[in-house]
Amino acid sequence: xxxxxxxxxxxxxxxxxxxxxxxxxxxxxxxxxxxxxxxxxxxxxxxxxxxxxxxxxxxxxxxxxxxxxxxxxxxxxxxxxxxxxxxxxxxxxxxxxxxxxxxxxxxxxxxxxxxxxxxxxxxxxxxxxxxxxxxxxxxxxxxxxxxxxxxxxxxxxxxxxxxxxxxxxxxxxxxxxxxxxxxxxxxxxxxxx
Amino acid sequence: xxxxxxxxxxxxxxxxxxxxxxxxxxxxxxxxxxxxxxxxxxxxxxxxxxxxxxxxxxxxxxxxxxxxxxxxxxxxxxxxxxxxxxxxxxxxxxxxxxxxxxxxxxxxxxxxxxxxxxxxxxxxxxxxxxxxxxxxxxxxxxxxxxxxxxxxxxxxxxxxxxxxxxxxxxxxxxxxxxxxxxxxxxxxxxxxxxxxxxxxxxxxxxxxxxxxxxxxxxxxxxxxxxxxxxxxxxxxxxxxxxxxxxxxxxxxxxxxxxxxxxxxxxxxxxxxxxxxxxxxxxxxxxxxxxxxxxxxxxxxxxxxxxxxxxxxxxxxxxxxxxxxxxxxxxxxxxxxxxxxxxxxxxxxxxxxxxxxxxxxx
Amino acid sequence: xxxxxxxxxxxxxxxxxxxxxxxxxxxxxxxxxxxxxxxxxxxxxxxxxxxxxxxxxxxxxxxxxxxxxxxxxxxxxxxxxxxxxxxxxxxxxxxxxxxxxxxxxxxxxxxxxxxxxxxxxxxxxxxxxxxxxxxxxxxxxxxxxxxxxxxxxxxxxxxxxxxxxxxxxxxxxxxxxxxxxxxxxxxxxxxxxxxxxxxxxxxxxxxxxxxxxxxxxxxxxxxxxxxxxxxxxxxxxxxxxxxxxxxxxxxxxxxxxxxxxxxxxxxxxxxxxxxxxxxxxxxxxxx
Numbered sequence: 001x002x003x004x005x006x007x008x009x010x011x012x013x014x015x016x017x018x019x020x021x022x023x024x025x026x027x028x029x030x031x032x033x034x035x036x037x038x039x040x041x042x043x044x045x046x047x048x049x050x051x052x053x054x055x056x057x058x059x060x061x062x063x064x065x066x067x068x069x070x071x072x073x074x075x076x077x078x079x080x081x082x083x084x085x086x087x088x089x090x091x092x093x094x095x096x097x098x099x100x101x102x103x104x105x106x107x108x109x110x111x112x113x114x115x116x117x118x119x120x121x122x123x124x125x126x127x128x129x130x131x132x133x134x135x136x137x138x139x140x141x142x143x144x145x146x147x148x149x150x151x152x153x154x155x156x157x158x159x160x161x162x163x164x165x166x167x168x169x170x171x172x173x174x175x176x177x178x179x180x181x182x183x184x185x186x187x188x189x190x191x192x193x
Numbered sequence: 194x195x196x197x198x199x200x201x202x203x204x205x206x207x208x209x210x211x212x213x214x215x216x217x218x219x220x221x222x223x224x225x226x227x228x229x230x231x232x233x234x235x236x237x238x239x240x241x242x243x244x245x246x247x248x249x250x251x252x253x254x255x256x257x258x259x260x261x262x263x264x265x266x267x268x269x270x271x272x273x274x275x276x277x278x279x280x281x282x283x284x285x286x287x288x289x290x291x292x293x294x295x296x297x298x299x300x301x302x303x304x305x306x307x308x309x310x311x312x313x314x315x316x317x318x319x320x321x322x323x324x325x326x327x328x329x330x331x332x333x334x335x336x337x338x339x340x341x342x343x344x345x346x347x348x349x350x351x352x353x354x355x356x357x358x359x360x361x362x363x364x365x366x367x368x369x370x371x372x373x374x375x376x377x378x379x380x381x382x383x384x385x386x387x388x389x390x391x392x393x394x395x396x397x398x399x400x401x402x403x404x405x406x407x408x409x410x411x412x413x414x415x416x417x418x419x420x421x422x423x424x425x426x427x428x429x430x431x432x433x434x435x436x437x438x439x440x441x442x443x444x445x446x447x448x449x450x451x452x453x454x455x456x457x458x459x460x461x462x463x464x465x466x467x468x469x470x471x472x473x474x475x476x477x478x479x480x481x482x483x484x485x486x487x488x489x490x491x492x493x494x495x496x497x498x499x500x501x502x503x504x505x506x507x508x509x510x511x512x513x514x515x516x517x518x519x520x521x522x523x524x525x526x527x528x529x530x531x532x533x534x535x536x537x538x539x540x541x542x543x544x545x546x547x548x549x550x551x552x553x554x
Numbered sequence: 555x556x557x558x559x560x561x562x563x564x565x566x567x568x569x570x571x572x573x574x575x576x577x578x579x580x581x582x583x584x585x586x587x588x589x590x591x592x593x594x595x596x597x598x599x600x601x602x603x604x605x606x607x608x609x610x611x612x613x614x615x616x617x618x619x620x621x622x623x624x625x626x627x628x629x630x631x632x633x634x635x636x637x638x639x640x641x642x643x644x645x646x647x648x649x650x651x652x653x654x655x656x657x658x659x660x661x662x663x664x665x666x667x668x669x670x671x672x673x674x675x676x677x678x679x680x681x682x683x684x685x686x687x688x689x690x691x692x693x694x695x696x697x698x699x700x701x702x703x704x705x706x707x708x709x710x711x712x713x714x715x716x717x718x719x720x721x722x723x724x725x726x727x728x729x730x731x732x733x734x735x736x737x738x739x740x741x742x743x744x745x746x747x748x749x750x751x752x753x754x755x756x757x758x759x760x761x762x763x764x765x766x767x768x769x770x771x772x773x774x775x776x777x778x779x780x781x782x783x784x785x786x787x788x789x790x791x792x793x794x795x796x797x798x799x800x801x802x803x804x805x806x807x808x809x810x811x812x813x814x815x816x817x818x819x820x821x822x823x824x825x826x827x828x829x830x831x832x833x834x835x836x837x838x839x840x841x
Contacts, residue, residue: 018562022614025574029612033581033755033770034670061578063571098575119699122579122588144584144731145770147753168733172582185582187731187770201633272594279566376589376764379692506690516762519599523679526601526631529805530624530661530820534723534742536806537790542717 008078012045013086014059024060028174032183035141036150038134040179047078049130053176054101057128062099064088069097072106074130101128104155111162115169124186125171131155134177143188151193152182160190216261230254239443239472240264244514245271246373246392248442248471265394265514272515275373283368285436287424289446289469290345294422296473299349301415301450307346312421314475349418350448350465359450359463360493379506386488386505387481391470393512395477401502401512402483410500412486413452414466421445421473445470447478451486458494484508563610564642569593573611573766577757580768585730586698587681587765595761602635602660603761605677609658612673612757613639619647620654625662625803625820632660649823661724663745665802665824668754670771676739678760681767683727683737703735706778714783723788729776730769743777744789744803750775792817797828798835 014020020043027039044055054074062068068089070079075091083089094100094112107113107127116124131153138153139160152175154160163170163186170186184190217224231238231254241253245268253271260266296312299305313336325331353359369384372392381389390398405412423443427436447468455461466486468478487502501507511517561567576590595603613619619639623632627649635658636647648654651664660677668674680686684694687705697703706727713721720726726743728750730736738749739758749756749769756769769775779785790804795816802824804817816837819825829841 017567019615021567021570022562022612025570026612026614029574029577029581029673029755032578033768061571061575063568065568065572066575119695120589121583121586122576124579124582126578144773145581147772168583168586170582172578185770187582187584201628201630202637205630205633269594269598273596276569276593276595277560277564277566373591375591378589506692510691515594516599519601519603520679520762521600522598523600526660527624527629528661528740530742530803531724531740533790533804533806533820534744534788537788538721538723541788542719542721545718 069100071102394514402480417450456494585734585736599762604759608759672754681760
């Protein structure tokens with residue numbers, strides 16, 4: 001490789017991948033299994049504009065076998081270099097992606113992402129959505145993983161209701177904000193309150 | 194006072210110690226060396242490499258020693274070890290046309306370019322126990338030797354191909370699916386089927402092939418060519434921009450030429466079955482090519498007759514001896530929870546039946 | 555101490571990522587069997603390779619792992635799997651259900667209710683609930699796609715017609731979130747009511763069959779039945795002879811060759827806990 005690689009590219013990955021990715025996965029599993037739950041993760045220092053949590057999610061879940069779509073501001077040279085060095089995921093168009101990363105606006109229209117096939121609903125995209133704000137205020141969530149109901153500061157409701165209507169097809173979302181993350185699988189029912 | 198069975202841990206440790214003792218056998222008899230197994234049990238080593246999907250004669254020999262000669266157990270050891278190996282690169286396709294052959298025969302032509310090379314074969318031996326082998330240390334007559342035939346050795350099917358008498362098999366640069374990295378999905382394409390069969394159980398593949406010969410999905414196969422020898426394995430090094438030879442492997446390749454009267458979609462011509470197996474694995478590679486040809490009924494527009502060897506789901510889901518032996522033997526594990534549930538069900542059904550009978554009387 | 559010759563929890567990182575992705579898709583589509591590229595493990599297929607791979611992908615160094623087979627911590631295969639993770643992941647282990655963070659199980663759900671923060675990993679031999687009605691994977695996949703579960707209802711109804719009741723006593727099929735019919739693994743149907751609305755995450759691994767599926771917490775899980783023949787969880791009509799429990803699943807132990815038998819809790823931790831609290835059954839002794 002050449003000397004043009006900046007220090008930021010080489011740093012910011014997991015320093016102890018087996019343990020760090022194991023701990024990160026458990027948090028990701030918990031938040032996706034319990035929509036509305038917000039957890040903190042550590043271990044990644046990706047280049048701007050990526051959040052720590054988005055970096056952790058990429059390092060934990062993606063690799064050379066998972067096509068990745070970078071949307072909007074996330075699709076910049078420092079992020080591409082960082083992904084190439086630490087992850088090796090091929091960068092692809094939205095329609096081909098297993099994983100996509102960006103702000104909610106940048107990911108629009110979300111209808112382009114893969115929702116799986118009727119016989120293989122698992123072959124669908126996972127969106128890592130960067131949010132400015134991640135709290136338990138907002139639309140009401142119910143469904144698998146939720147005892148009664150809970151709330152989450154989703155960027156909108158219509159798209160998630162449309163996604164739920166496709167069940168068992170649909171994409172799944174992880175929301176990231178700083179070092180915190182939450183999950184919204186396709187199975188969750190979303191209602192404005 | 195009843196005390197439930199305990200001490201699983203100690204029982205397991207003791208069983209393992211006993212197993213090690215049994216493996217070693219009589220300490221007065223010299224221990225087998227890996228070199229001896231590798232050098233004198235070569236066909237067993239080859240089978241373990243082929244079905245273990247790992248080309249390493251030393252490790253295969255070690256596995257055979259550790260498994261007390263149980264080849265399926267040895268294959269299992271190799272598979273479990275293979276799982277832990279990182280994948281550093283994918284090799285380029287090997288060129289069997291450039292094989293340095295030790296044996297090469299055709300059943301379809303009396304003579305052919307490159308000649309018939311009989312090689313070391315059991316074929317024309319009389320199967321008489323050689324009691325001389327019981328006395329160790331006897332001299333082995335050395336076979337006559339000739340330099341290996343240099344240069345490429347053309348495939349028999351290419352002669353037929355030139356006349357348009359055999360189906361064409363256009364080369365493809367598509368990366369084949371990898372059975373060891375992706376879950377099996379049906380329908381499977383031919384390269385995936387071949388992967389499954391080449392690591393499938395030799396006995397299973399043999400029986401499937403045999404069944405086609407006896408009429409369960411008959412394919413009228415001739416051994417167009419069988420060749421055994423070594424080929425170079427090359428890997429592209431991106432930094433260098435060219436391929437580098439990283440070693441060589443011994444392979445057995447079989448191409449069958451199958452009579453074919455034509456179908457709804459294909460003209461009358463010969464068709465192909467293909468077998469490629471690690472090491473000197475003649476029986477397996479012939480069987481493989483018969484099963485391969487049989488599974489191709491759909492693409493050749495033939496009828497599905499319900500024969501097991503035509504049924505890719507049946508063949509692919511049941512050819513792996515590691516899956517099969519594990520699931521078969523797991524019924525040794527305790528099932529008393531399920532058995533208890535069944536006991537109660539049977540007791541209840543019997544009681545109800547008896548009550549009904551009494552009521553009727 | 556972890557065995558340095560192997561990666562944490564045995565599997566390499568790429569394999570764990572692949573399994574983790576499959577688990578997440580399983581969580582997203584409860585009850586749907588996600589295909590995954592199961593690896594050959596150092597224990598045989600059929601002996602928990604699916605559960606072991608799922609556990610390996612979930613474990614963190616801080617976990618407290620419990621492994622049970624037939625409800626018991628000391629059965630040989632449970633001992634073997636527990637040892638494997640002690641050696642390759644260096645995790646602490648426990649027999650106490652309430653303390654464990656990850657529980658790998660074969661054929662039982664513990665008696666003590668599970669809690670949030672716990673993961674229950676099931677070893678699954680045949681993940682396809684329709685398999686014994688239709689042997690072809692290509693066909694059963696289509697049936698799930700079309701939500702075509704009539705064959706299963708016909709089978710259950712034939713049972714009723716012939717036996718007066720549904721003659722399935724374990725691996726009793728359930729419907730998850732009103733969509734997928736799922737095999738709960740060969741747990742006795744006594745355990746079926748614990749599948750639904752559980753605060754814990756439940757993950758199912760079938761190694762040989764290359765499938766992972768999941769029940770998120772608080773999932774809606776219904777055992778298949780008919781209005782005139784509602785599902786009934788059943789057990790031996792006895793109390794535990796050691797701890798006197800009336801509501802636990804029992805193993806029958808033959809005590810002599812003259813028909814003598816006793817019934818004991820299959821969940822050894824539950825039984826020991828009760829005896830420690832002073833409960834004494836018909837043949838038990840105070841501890």
